[in-house]
Amino acid sequence: MAPTDKIRSKDSAAPLHMIDIIRKKRDGGVLDEHEIAFVVAGAASGSVPLEQLATWLMASWLNDLSVEETRALTLAMRDSGEKFSPARLGKTAVDKHSTGGVGDKTSFLIAPLAAACGVAVPMISGRALGHTGGTLDKLESIPGYRTALTLDEFESVLLKCGASIVSQTPSLVPADRALYALRDRTGTVENPGLICASILSKKLAAGLDALVLDVKTGSGAFLRDPAQSEFLAALMVATAEAAGTRTVALLTDMGQPLGCAAGNWIELVEAVELMRGRRPVESEDLRELSLILAGWMICLGGQAATPEIGHARAEKALMDGSALRIFFEMIAAQGGDVSVFDDPAGFHRPGATEVAHAWESGFLAEMDTTALGWAVQRLGAGREKAGEPVDPHAGIVFHARRGAQVERGQPLATLYATSAAHLAEPKEILRRAITFSKTPPDAVPLVEQIFTRDSAQEFLRNAVR
Ligand code: URA
Numbered sequence: 001m002a003p004t005d006k007i008r009s010k011d012s013a014a015p016l017h018m019i020d021i022i023r024k025k026r027d028g029g030v031l032d033e034h035e036i037a038f039v040v041a042g043a044a045s046g047s048v049p050l051e052q053l054a055t056w057l058m059a060s061w062l063n064d065l066s067v068e069e070t071r072a073l074t075l076a077m078r079d080s081g082e083k084f085s086p087a088r089l090g091k092t093a094v095d096k097h098s099t100g101g102v103g104d105k106t107s108f109l110i111a112p113l114a115a116a117c118g119v120a121v122p123m124i125s126g127r128a129l130g131h132t133g134g135t136l137d138k139l140e141s142i143p144g145y146r147t148a149l150t151l152d153e154f155e156s157v158l159l160k161c162g163a164s165i166v167s168q169t170p171s172l173v174p175a176d177r178a179l180y181a182l183r184d185r186t187g188t189v190e191n192p193g194l195i196c197a198s199i200l201s202k203k204l205a206a207g208l209d210a211l212v213l214d215v216k217t218g219s220g221a222f223l224r225d226p227a228q229s230e231f232l233a234a235l236m237v238a239t240a241e242a243a244g245t246r247t248v249a250l251l252t253d254m255g256q257p258l259g260c261a262a263g264n265w266i267e268l269v270e271a272v273e274l275m276r277g278r279r280p281v282e283s284e285d286l287r288e289l290s291l292i293l294a295g296w297m298i299c300l301g302g303q304a305a306t307p308e309i310g311h312a313r314a315e316k317a318l319m320d321g322s323a324l325r326i327f328f329e330m331i332a333a334q335g336g337d338v339s340v341f342d343d344p345a346g347f348h349r350p351g352a353t354e355v356a357h358a359w360e361s362g363f364l365a366e367m368d369t370t371a372l373g374w375a376v377q378r379l380g381a382g383r384e385k386a387g388e389p390v391d392p393h394a395g396i397v398f399h400a401r402r403g404a405q406v407e408r409g410q411p412l413a414t415l416y417a418t419s420a421a422h423l424a425e426p427k428e429i430l431r432r433a434i435t436f437s438k439t440p441p442d443a444v445p446l447v448e449q450i451f452t453r454d455s456a457q458e459f460l461r462n463a464v465r
Contacts, residue, residue: 018042018052025059033072040076044175050182057179057188065193067460071239073193077201078243080175081168084122084151086207089158091120092301093207096293097199098214099232100132100222102373103257106214107135107165108271109290109318110297112326115162116317117294117310119301122158123165124172124202126180128382128390130189130222131373133262136167137381141265141392145336161330173205181386190222192232200240210246210300212293213237217448218255220369230449231463237456246300249456251449252289256367256402259286263381263395263416269344275324282401289446291315350393350416351380354423358406362436367402371433375426380418391418396430403441 016038025031031039039056042048065073086093094114098104111121125147127134136147147167149157157164168177176198183189183198203211213236216222217229233249240247260282261270273280274287295304295311304310317323328338340347376382380391397414400406413430417423451459 018048018056022052022056022059025056025063028063030066031069031072033076036069036072037076040073040080040175043178044080046178053179054182054186057183057186057194060194061188061191064191067235067238070193070196070235071242073197074200074204074239075243077173077175077179077197078204080201081173081205082151082171083205084154084172084207086120086122086158086209088155089120091118091162092209093120093122094210094212094297094301095121095123095203095206095208096212096214096297097203099195099199099216100129101216101254101258102132102220102369102376103259103262103267103286104133104216105138105259105261105267105271105286106290106293108268108327109274109286109323110294111163111165112275112323112330113290113294113314113317114297114301115326116322117298117313118303119162119297120158121163121297122154122206122208123163124168124206125165126202127167128377129180129184131220131370131377132222133264133267133373133376133381135165137390138264138267139165139336141268142331142336142338142340145331146334149334157330157333160333161326163326163330164334165330168202173202176201185386192223192228192235195222195232196236196239200236200243204240204243204245208245210297211240212296212300213247213249214289214293215249215251216254217251218253218369218444219367220254220257220373224370230459233449233451234456234459234463237451237453238460241453241456247453248296248300249451250293250296250447251451252447253444254369255444256369257372257398258289259283260398260401261395262372262376262398263379264390264392265348266395266397266416269348272324272327272341272344275318275327277319277321282398285446287318291318292447348393348416350418351391352417352420352423354415354417354427355411356413356415356427356430358400358408358410358412358436359431360436361406361408362438363440364400364402364404364406364434365437365441366435368433371429372396375429375433378422378429379415379426380422394418394422396426403443405440406436
């Protein structure tokens with residue numbers, strides 16, 4: 001018997017049918033928790049056909065999920081498979097998750113930084129989604145690195161290193177595994193309820209005591225409208241808190257790629273450079289955001305009285321080499337070959353390389369970061385179809401950041417592609433995505449707003465949805 005056969009509607013003993021649920025959502029109805037559980041069980045077991053799941057996703061995207069529907073979806077997805085219990089780690093388990101960005105490699109810094117400061121970091125991450133890169137795809141640039149660990153293996157890496165970064169598996173949050181891949185192919189990524197349930201189901205299945213959310217806003221965010229980003233932040237905090245996990249969300253700028261590298265291997269190299277104590281100016285936003293997020297994790301994990309003290313502790317771990325030691329230990333414990341970091345440039349073998357030069361003089365005023373993310377994916381760093389391999393060596397290194405004054409002909413970015421044929425479209429996208437101005441653009445704060453349980457509830461009370 002398929003698991004969905006056991007789920008009955010709220011009002012009667014009659015079995016549920018996917019077609020009725022699709023039609024209800026299509027017509028603007030609000031689904032109850034039984035109907036949502038039916039969809040989730042069908043996604044996890046494969047008993048609901050993909051065309052019906054895809055249609056339900058589109059109906060939910062178009063009509064939005066209510067706060068209650070989102071909560072029900074999150075919990076049903078969390079419970080769709082095995083769960084991890086951090087009880088035997090003997091430490092507070094805290095993680096961070098971002099809503100997705102371009103060049104967003106903070107996880108590589110944050111996980112070892114928080115672990116170095118006494119917090120356990122069981123991190124279940126995702127793959128490239130839409131225009132954004134995926135932590136797992138980036139880690140798999142390292143020869144041998146295994147992301148699909150069993151729960152026992154996950155626990156033993158955590159006991160040894162304090163941090164482990166893994167994927168959801170057929171047994172761990174299987175509903176998200178199915179829905180995530182389908183959303184990526186059906187244009188149903190950019191929706192607050194679906195994003196909330198996808199992220200939190202993974203995080204809650206890891207049994208976290210606390211969670212720090214990095215909700216992106218600006219031209220590279222899934223939700224470009226700042227009001228939508230705020231809503232997402234409040235929705236996620238309220239949903240996670242209601243499920244018993246202490247949570248804060250920071251609304252952070254994704255109006256340009258974070259740091260200078262966007263791709264797979266080149267992002268790992270940028271993160272490791274910082275953990276080697278180097279401080280290139282073009283990585284300064286990445287460094288600062290990582291320390292802020294780690295500071296919150298260390299504070300929520302009970303290892304610092306305030307996020308600011310947590311920030312200072314994290315900075316010490318960055319500079320004294322302890323974060324790098326933990327990062328390399330974690331890679332080795334998951335089967336990865338850390339020797340590739342001995343000569344990062346030697347390991348980097350893109351099929352084709354081209355430097356793009358500034359086509360006019362002026363200040364780099366705006367970057368359409370979503371478009372830049374698609375350029376990175378189409379160089380070979382992302383996939384056209386689910387399950388395809390990604391090119392570890394493809395991506396873009398930006399030589400100028402927003403606000404920089406550049407002269408015509410100056411190198412703007414280096415593009416690394418799978419082959420010369422992969423260069424033409426990304427080069428064109430890059431040209432259209434960057435605009436110059438005669439005067440410097442206004443500075444944008446890295447962290448725009450912070451939501452805690454109380455401010456999230458207050459926000460949702462006032463939001464009409
Ligand atoms: N990250 C996820 O895990 N899911 C989303 O939907 C977006 C970002």
